[in-house]
Amino acid sequence: xxxxxxxxxxxxxxxxxxxxxxxxxxxxxxxxxxxxxxxxxxxxxxxxxxxxxxxxxxxxxxxxxxxxxxxxxxxxxxxxxxxxxxxxxxxxxxxxxxxxxxxxxxxxxxxxxxxxxxxxxxxxxxxxxxxxxxxxxxxxxxxxxxxxxxxxxxxxxxxxxxxxxxxxxxxxxxxxxxxxxxxxxxxxxxxxxxxxxxxxxxxxxxxxxxxxxxxxxxxxxxxxxxxxxxxxxxxxxxxxxxxxxxxxxx
Amino acid sequence: xxxxxxxxxxxxxxxxxxxxxxxxxxxxxxxxxxxxxxxxxxxxxxxxxxxxxxxxxxxxxxxxxxxxxxxxxxxxxxxxxxxxxxxxxxxxxxxxxxxxxxxxxxxxxxxxxxxxxxxxxxxxxxxxxxxxxxxxxxxxxxxxxxxxxxxxxxxxxxxxxxxxxxxxxxxxxxxxxxxxxxxxxxxxxxxxxxxxxxxxxxxxxxxxxxxxxxxxxxxxxxxxxxxxxxxxxxxxxxxxxxxxxxxxxxxxxxxxxxxxxxxxxxxxxxxxxxxxxxxxxxxxxxxxxxxxxxxxxxxxxxxxxxxxxxxxxxxxxxxxxxxxxxxxxxxxxxxxxxxxxxxxxxxxxxxxxxxxxxxxxxxxxxxxxxxxxxxxxxxxxxxxxxxxxxxxxxxxxxxxxxxxxxxxxxxxxxxxxxxxxxxxxxxxxxxxxxxxxxxxxxxxxxxxxxxxxxxxxxxxxxxxxxxxxxxxxxxxxxx
Ligand code: SF4
Ligand code: SF4
Numbered sequence: 001x002x003x004x005x006x007x008x009x010x011x012x013x014x015x016x017x018x019x020x021x022x023x024x025x026x027x028x029x030x031x032x033x034x035x036x037x038x039x040x041x042x043x044x045x046x047x048x049x050x051x052x053x054x055x056x057x058x059x060x061x062x063x064x065x066x067x068x069x070x071x072x073x074x075x076x077x078x079x080x081x082x083x084x085x086x087x088x089x090x091x092x093x094x095x096x097x098x099x100x101x102x103x104x105x106x107x108x109x110x111x112x113x114x115x116x117x118x119x120x121x122x123x124x125x126x127x128x129x130x131x132x133x134x135x136x137x138x139x140x141x142x143x144x145x146x147x148x149x150x151x152x153x154x155x156x157x158x159x160x161x162x163x164x165x166x167x168x169x170x171x172x173x174x175x176x177x178x179x180x181x182x183x184x185x186x187x188x189x190x191x192x193x194x195x196x197x198x199x200x201x202x203x204x205x206x207x208x209x210x211x212x213x214x215x216x217x218x219x220x221x222x223x224x225x226x227x228x229x230x231x232x233x234x235x236x237x238x239x240x241x242x243x244x245x246x247x248x249x250x
Numbered sequence: 251x252x253x254x255x256x257x258x259x260x261x262x263x264x265x266x267x268x269x270x271x272x273x274x275x276x277x278x279x280x281x282x283x284x285x286x287x288x289x290x291x292x293x294x295x296x297x298x299x300x301x302x303x304x305x306x307x308x309x310x311x312x313x314x315x316x317x318x319x320x321x322x323x324x325x326x327x328x329x330x331x332x333x334x335x336x337x338x339x340x341x342x343x344x345x346x347x348x349x350x351x352x353x354x355x356x357x358x359x360x361x362x363x364x365x366x367x368x369x370x371x372x373x374x375x376x377x378x379x380x381x382x383x384x385x386x387x388x389x390x391x392x393x394x395x396x397x398x399x400x401x402x403x404x405x406x407x408x409x410x411x412x413x414x415x416x417x418x419x420x421x422x423x424x425x426x427x428x429x430x431x432x433x434x435x436x437x438x439x440x441x442x443x444x445x446x447x448x449x450x451x452x453x454x455x456x457x458x459x460x461x462x463x464x465x466x467x468x469x470x471x472x473x474x475x476x477x478x479x480x481x482x483x484x485x486x487x488x489x490x491x492x493x494x495x496x497x498x499x500x501x502x503x504x505x506x507x508x509x510x511x512x513x514x515x516x517x518x519x520x521x522x523x524x525x526x527x528x529x530x531x532x533x534x535x536x537x538x539x540x541x542x543x544x545x546x547x548x549x550x551x552x553x554x555x556x557x558x559x560x561x562x563x564x565x566x567x568x569x570x571x572x573x574x575x576x577x578x579x580x581x582x583x584x585x586x587x588x589x590x591x592x593x594x595x596x597x598x599x600x601x602x603x604x605x606x607x608x609x610x611x612x613x614x615x616x617x618x619x620x621x622x623x624x625x626x627x628x629x630x631x632x633x634x635x636x637x638x639x640x641x642x643x644x645x646x647x648x649x650x651x652x653x654x655x656x657x658x659x660x661x662x663x664x665x666x667x668x669x670x671x672x673x674x675x676x677x678x679x680x681x682x683x684x685x686x687x688x689x690x691x692x693x694x695x696x697x698x699x700x701x702x703x704x705x706x707x708x709x710x711x712x713x714x715x716x717x718x719x720x721x722x723x724x725x726x727x728x729x
Contacts, residue, residue, distance in 0.1 A: 032465040033464050033465050035468060036467070036468055036490055037469040039469050039470075041344055042471075042486050043379070053339040056339045118377075119379055212447040213331075215449060221444040222443050222453060222530075223449055223453065225453070226454070
């Protein structure tokens with residue numbers, strides 16, 4: 001266990017999580033006016049039509065696949081009578097399928113954004129470019145790791161997953177990472193970078209995507225809001241929008 | 251009963267010159283920033299014509315406004331909540347930039363900076379989005395004043411009127427044309443508010459102005475197709491939606507919106523209406539679309555009724571606002587005199603900008619033996635106006651126009667000393683109508699009470715602190 005290992009598997013994940021949480025909160029509270037899905041459908045609709053839904057749906061599946069593989073301990077599936085082979089077949093099959101779909105969607109999105117459409121070019125910010133690089137690296141390395149391990153020889157559920165879970169008890173089990181193949185290790189580094197830059201990019205919209213349906217489902221159709229709430233004590237307007245001040249129609 | 255106050259506008263289409271001053275002053279005040287070039291919070295379209303954006307009235311395509319479900323309950327035409335969430339990733343009902351136009355500028359520098367050449371230097375067009383040269387193939391008001399052109403023939407209302415047998419001809423001698431200025435209607439049942447998953451759009455409690463919180467907007471764009479009038483615009487630069495604000499900082503200081511204040515034809519009236527919030531949903535759910543405008547009139551209550559006043563006070567409506575509602579030019583035009591109608595009430599959003607339909611010259615074919623033209627003899631076919639203002643029912647438009655004709659007949663009789671013609675209204679009322687409609691003095695056109703819960707200092711401060719700036723500290727773009 002050398003210094004690099006300690007940094008990568010014992011310190012970097014915490015830097016990454018800290019950035020993710022702290023910057024997200026700071027941006028939400030102080031820079032809410034920049035918080036947006038940054039949709040570009042207004043500028044380009046033809047290619048978005050396939051690429052965007054495909055990307056979002058496949059990434060949802062990939063996300064839940066990761067939750068299953070990383071957060072659910074080995075012992076749970078064992079107790080349910082799922083054999084190692086069955087598990088690998090299912091995980092590889094589903095993960096591979098949605099991973100490939102995700103890869104295709106990503107290529108379509110890259111072509112849409114960087115393929116010479118002048119309007120898209122005008123709409124692409126530096127943070128978008130950084131995001132595309134990091135996201136592409138993460139997805140590509142995820143695919144490489146998955147397909148390089150088609151045989152299932154490397155069982156990540158005995159090393160990677162327990163290591164990841166050990167992060168949450170603040171006792172990172174760095175030794176577990178020793179046997180992990182390089183592709184998986186790079187994939188780990190990629191998500192750490194991704195999480196750290198995420199709150200600076202348009203990706204913050206995913207948090208709204210998670211909370212909005214719940215808020216929307218239970219609210220009245222037409223919202224009323226009193227002015228005294230949108231003028232703050234110092235006279236400046238409308239920097240926050242606490243739900244408590246929404247008055248219902250009835 | 252739950253009484254609330256609403257700032258409302260009436261436009262007297264007879265007097266609109268189509269000068270676009272309103273659009274220009276609005277643009278200078280609100281949408282002169284990057285990403286907003288294509289936005290016209292106020293636009294003036296030539297009708298018949300396709301309007302702005304192109305064909306905005308085609309609700310089958312855009313899915314704007316509300317419909318009734320099988321059980322007669324209101325629902326957004328765009329679909330249920332689940333359906334609309336799925337559409338977040340790609341919304342087929344979303345207008346794109348080309349449905350409006352790609353904004354451009356000209357290389358003006360070239361005119362002064364060009365070196366010595368054999369030919370005159372020219373300022374060529376350049377896109378304001380991409381910065382590249384572009385050929386201009388469509389723009390705002392592309393079809394301005396082009397009655398009879400293909401754009402006019404593509405008018406949705408014209409086609410609809412003909413479909414129900416109106417036989418509106420577009421031959422040279424029958425051509426007609428009018429201007430239709432449009433802003434956000436600050437609806438009582440706004441579809442944009444209902445469609446927003448973030449709850450960023452709201453109706454202000456004090457004055458009914460519909461606003462989008464620039465902090466709460468997440469750029470889901472559900473409001474854009476949901477507004478049947480296409481009066482919410484997506485800013486592709488800040489990635490938030492923006493809409494007409496009814497110049498709320500001006501309203502708070504007791505001033506009319508900038509479009510109304512600068513209107514050259516003096517066609518705009520603004521004032522307070524009191525309405526019964528409890529009746530809104532029922533009115534919007536009126537079964538027959540032709541009856542909706544009447545239902546809206548029922549939602550608007552008499553501000554001199556003691557029960558209404560008491561309830562308004564209990565709901566926190568300020569005394570100065572109740573007084574303004576009792577002296578409201580808008581209330582007179584809509585309720586007392588029945589001169590105004592809402593635009594496309596069948597969209598069920600209960601719009602709060604109403605229109606006095608235009609009179610027009612007599613058709614030549616009937617001119618010979620006509621003294622003062624009656625509604626049916628006028629150049630603009632009633633069936634066409636009916637598609638715009640009363641869901642296809644010509645009766646309400648005919649009534650309004652005949653009332654306007656009565657004012658003319660009364661004034662003519664006065665002028666030439668003829669006997670007073672028979673009319674629905676007393677001569678004094680007709681005189682008052684004449685003063686408000688024809689003379690239209692500024693103090694008569696506008697009666698807007700200052701915001702009751704703000705000090706003068708706060709109101710003035712607010713006037714320079716509003717805005718859509720994403721990078722400024724607090725408040726506006728020039729705070
Ligand atoms: S006209 Fe204005 S208030 Fe009405 S639905 Fe459209 S944006 Fe909303
Ligand atoms: S300023 Fe008045 S007269 Fe001129 S186009 Fe606008 S509404 Fe019509």
